Amino acid sequence: xxxxxxxxxxxxxxxxxxxxxxxxxxxxxxxxxxxxxxxxxxxxxxxxxxxxxxxxxxxxxxxxxxxxxxxxxxxxxxxxxxxxxxxxxxxxxxxxxxxxxxxxxxxxxxxxxxxxxxxxxxxxxxxxxxxxxxxxxxxxxxxxxxxx
Numbered sequence: 001x002x003x004x005x006x007x008x009x010x011x012x013x014x015x016x017x018x019x020x021x022x023x024x025x026x027x028x029x030x031x032x033x034x035x036x037x038x039x040x041x042x043x044x045x046x047x048x049x050x051x052x053x054x055x056x057x058x059x060x061x062x063x064x065x066x067x068x069x070x071x072x073x074x075x076x077x078x079x080x081x082x083x084x085x086x087x088x089x090x091x092x093x094x095x096x097x098x099x100x101x102x103x104x105x106x107x108x109x110x111x112x113x114x115x116x117x118x119x120x121x122x123x124x125x126x127x128x129x130x131x132x133x134x135x136x137x138x139x140x141x142x143x144x145x146x147x148x
Contacts, residue, residue: 025067073099
């Protein structure tokens with residue numbers, strides 16, 4: 001379960017970060033911290049390099065990664081072997097708006113948004129969503145977890 005306050009999530013990563021990457025993500029399947037958009041934890045698999053989120057997703061869930069990126073409070077859907085996409089994060093401000101800037105830290109977990117993401121996972125709706133949006137330039141993520 002995610003911390004209720006966004007600030008709690010950010011502070012907890014400062015104490016658990018591995019010091020390798022400036023950008024971190026939380027796996028929404030198991031809760032582990034993972035480097036994000038970096039080469040520090042990349043691994044060679046089948047003759048190609050995959051990024052830390054893909055490495056973790058492969059070990060954690062087998063074929064689909066679901067991460068909360070802590071820099072911009074976005075969810076990253078990352079089907080292995082394909083392009084990924086960003087999705088609205090589950091934290092909102094007092095007006096119900098999602099993360100807009102680093103100044104917007106007074107955010108709380110929206111049970112409605114979190115439940116929606118959870119249901120997308122349970123109902124296997126993430127892959128079709130990523131597939132439908134793969135032609136869009138916004139939100140495309142390569143196999144190393146970096147935005148195109």
